[in-house]
Amino acid sequence: MQCEMCGAESKGPLKRVRIEGAELSVCSNCAKYGTELPGAAKSPAALASRATGYTQASVPQARRSRDLFDQLGGDLVEDYADQIRNARLKLGLSQKDLALAMMEKELLIKKIEKGELIPEEDVRKKIEKELGIKLIEDSSLESLDIHQSRMTTTMGDVIKIKKVKR
Structure with missing residues (x-):
């Protein structure tokens, strides 16, 4: 499988990560640039806990910093x-x-x-x-304004496509 960020072939499973608002499947090297999403590919710690019989909660994990776009409320x-x-x-x-x-x-x-x-x-x-x-x-007000103010003419309204007769 190929990393969607660097393009390198991954030997192990890819991780599902949010980087600057985009969800990507990336290799472990590129995963440090974003926030790992829940339900993504299992980490080596998770696989080790399954093999040893310990629950996921009992295995200590390093806490990752959040992506800048995750921190912003709007x-x-x-x-x-x-x-x-x-x-x-x-x-x-x-x-x-x-x-x-x-x-x-x-x-x-x-x-x-x-x-x-x-x-x-x-x-x-x-x-x-x-x-x-x-x-x-506020993003909810912005989305309302976009739909209400969409009364302008677009290129699709103006263009007429002529079919060539054969």
Whole structure:
């Protein structure tokens, strides 16, 4: 079987992993880049527990960090950098003042405001609290807006295909 991420032939079973929102069957080398999904291919620890008769709960396993997209409760707004900058300026704070209030480094605030860095969940929550803004958009409202605002003309409405006579 072939790994869907690196393309290498896998000698063992592939693992089902979520990487940046996509579910892939990957080799054990590439599995470290995402979050292993439940019900996926069994790990060597699980196979060993079956052979020894111990239950899965009694076998210690290393805890994996979650994928960045698993940690976000919703989608980060596209113009998060502008919203943060505008809210900071509206409150009359400098980047240094905001960083001190959040107990973070000033460089972190600068990179986030430039859009070079996506804030992690804990930093995002601190920013929202200090500036009184919301950086996560509600996906349920967005899906309703897409269906309601679909009244524009598309290419499929305009194109007429002519059949060639033979």
